[in-house]
Ligand SMILES: [Ca+2]
Ligand SMILES: [Ca+2]
């Protein structure tokens with residue numbers, strides 16, 4: 001992981017009318033609501049940008065007992081779509097709106113949207129599949145969030161064993177990678193005690 005410092009810190013406090021129109025069309029929010037959320041965003045982030053450091057701090061507040069660095073780094077990477085080292089309002093609202101509209105909250109156990117987010121976070125080459133090398137950091141991040149010690153990451157719980165198990169259980173068409181459909185299939189998860197336990201690891205952190 002790179003440094004926590006953002007590369008270019010300037011500011012972005014104004015939205016152009018084109019940007020507002022784009023946000024409205026993407027989120028289906030009326031422009032009055034976009035303005036309201038933008039003002040609230042600026043109140044919290046007066047430069048109009050969330051730096052990497054601020055972002056990590058905000059996750060630290062959500063998961064105070066966890067090692068969030070790797071997870072935060074993955075999440076930051078998918079949010080910072082223009083790769084300028086900071087999250088602006090447009091990048092921010094794309095995600096928060098999606099989360100709001102599905103009423104997602106780890107506490108609500110609304111698994112689908114969270115799993116979808118996980119999928120997008122770890123499909124690093126954006127080919128629509130989770131390959132073995134992408135599943136490894138996914139599992140490590142969940143372990144980090146759960147604060148698992150290295151001692152607890154052995155044997156059946158080793159990353160290697162867990163990747164093998166995930167693929168074995170979820171890869172229904174046998175192409176050695178997980179499509180979004182395979183990854184999100186509720187049937188695959190709910191009937192499997194070990195998978196259930198693995199993701200309970202994540203939920204335990206939040207309860
Ligand atoms: Ca950005
Ligand atoms: Ca991929």
Ligand SMILES: [Ca+2]
Pocket residue numbers: 170171172173174175176177178179182
């Ligand atoms: Ca597959």
